[in-house]
Amino acid sequence: MIIKRFVILLIAFLGLLSCKSEASKKIEEPERPNLLFIFADQYRKASLGFLNEDPVHTPNIDKLAKEGVFFNRAVSNHPLCSPYRAMLMTGKYPLSNGVVENCNSANTPYGNFLSKEEVCFSDVLVSSGYSAGYVGKWHLDGPPATPPGTKRVWDTWCPPENRHGFSFWYAYGTHNRHNTPYYWDTNGSAKDTIFVNQWSSEHEADVIMKYIDNAKTQRENDKPFALFWSINPPHTPFGQVPEKYSKRYKGMDYKTLLNRPNVEFTDNYSWKKGDKGVAARLDQAPEYFACVDGVDDQIGRVIEHLKEEGLYENTIIVFSADHGEMLGSHGLMHKNVWFREAMDIPLIVHYPKSIIAKTDDLLLSVPDYMPTILGLLGLGDKIPDDVEGKNYSDVFFDKPVERPTKQLYFGTKPSNPDKGARGFRNYNYTFSVFKDDNGDKFYYLFNDREDPYQLKNCWGENPALDQKMEEELAALLKSMNDPW
Structure with a gap:
């Protein structure tokens, strides 16, 4: 009888330990x-x-x-x-x-x-x-x-x-x-x-x-x-x-x-x-x-x-x-x-x-x-x-x-994925190029820090900056296998 009681108490004690273990898992996770x-x-x-x-x-x-x-x-x-x-x-x-x-x-x-x-x-x-x-x-x-x-x-x-x-x-x-x-x-x-x-x-x-x-x-x-x-x-x-x-x-x-x-x-x-x-x-x-x-x-x-x-x-x-x-x-x-x-x-x-x-x-x-x-x-x-x-x-x-350092701008149609617009935004500028169905390109560059409402397209005012923008866009598009 004593042994039987001991076994019951032991099972209950082990069950309590198991519950505590599960509870601690829930607390830890x-x-x-x-x-x-x-x-x-x-x-x-x-x-x-x-x-x-x-x-x-x-x-x-x-x-x-x-x-x-x-x-x-x-x-x-x-x-x-x-x-x-x-x-x-x-x-x-x-x-x-x-x-x-x-x-x-x-x-x-x-x-x-x-x-x-x-x-x-x-x-x-x-x-x-x-x-x-x-x-x-x-x-x-x-x-x-x-x-x-x-x-x-x-x-x-x-x-x-x-x-x-x-x-x-x-x-x-x-x-x-x-x-x-x-x-x-x-x-x-x-x-x-x-x-x-x-x-x-x-x-x-x-x-x-x-x-x-x-x-x-x-x-x-x-x-x-x-x-x-x-x-x-x-x-x-x-x-x-x-x-x-x-x-x-x-x-x-x-x-x-x-x-x-x-x-x-x-x-x-x-x-x-x-x-x-x-x-x-x-x-x-x-x-x-x-x-x-x-x-x-x-x-x-x-x-x-x-x-x-x-x-x-x-x-x-x-x-x-x-x-x-x-x-x-x-x-x-x-x-x-x-x-x-x-x-x-x-x-x-x-x-x-x-x-x-x-x-x-x-x-x-x-x-x-x-x-x-x-x-x-x-x-x-x-x-x-x-x-x-x-x-x-x-x-x-x-x-x-x-x-x-930049965020891509992308706009095109599935029928002509190599046309449309591409560009990027960085901390200072928004740059975009639109290519029409004839392949003619139109350029847009805005100094967002000095001109936050993008009132003036400053493309063409600074040839060195223009070239830098074009080179950075070309590198970005190449890295994405873009046919544009």
Whole structure:
């Protein structure tokens, strides 16, 4: 009897030791953070309220910047929807990932879509133990090809095998129906389109809050989540925005709201020979700023819900954009050009639990996002070998990094990849060369330190500097096997 009691006590004692050992393991191994990566379409850096440039109201994004790391030199290397998304997902530049222009049926024959063979940001996260979700605009699939001269098809359903590990899916390819959006969900087929009568940003915020709650098992509870949220506003049409946001700008003169000294209130397309362009609809500026305010409001709702659910402290929040918006600067609208209003984008990384708030002027490029965030998540050893971006995660901890000296500018079409524009940005200059279909070149050089609004093209004033810029661009393009 005594021996039996001793054996029972011994088993209980060993069990207690085992529990303590497991508990100590949990203490020693820190809980891996969640990731919420938000990027708004056509949201320019000047529309960050705390910069006091555009007349916008963005208290939630401002707070993220105040408490996080704001990269004030981040750019979109190819300021266009699909190329940005492909660079973000693959960590590679357009010529390497194949997405050199927007995905649509006219570009599909050239392979201008995200290949399912690519090892993407999400693939790495999932293979490293994350439950991954995607909400909003995808714009990385190639619709079935259409013959030349016929109407282009832009949107298409993304089959599960092309979703790169995202187990939660509430997305569409591309459309601009902000007030009446539609989506395809995780298990729906191409025929199961979900139509919604709600502003898209607000509806997506609702979907994300339910994802956070996880009442319907939208994600795996025992894993950290990685959620990508692609918000379409403030992309055109700017006027599709709730009145509660637009009323702030009612009666305001757009010529006062557009306060940048390089805004031209008449059309001017002389920067690119032969480009007739479209009429600059500058009267839409109040609506653009209203969209910006609305996006901030919806981000704030999601952040508040993270706090309510006790997930805020252990969630890395990234806010960025796929490109900017010209809004009349240099007489232009929209994007896909090398001027600052199109290239400069927000990039804020918020994780006060582990990183100290600061502003950093690192010359980050979009392919750097994937490896840098993976590094911050402790997954630097999982970065695919063919990634062209660099892991700069040490910058979050004030450790020395080999800082880049320039950022590529790229713009072309899949039918003529050796034409179009190439250039780079460094700490002092923006340099770009446009090559038309005849092979004629047009040069643009701006001294960004002395001329921050790029009012004067100084190409030709200093032959030695011109030659230096050309040689540096040639070396950069050669290193990337660019046929240009």
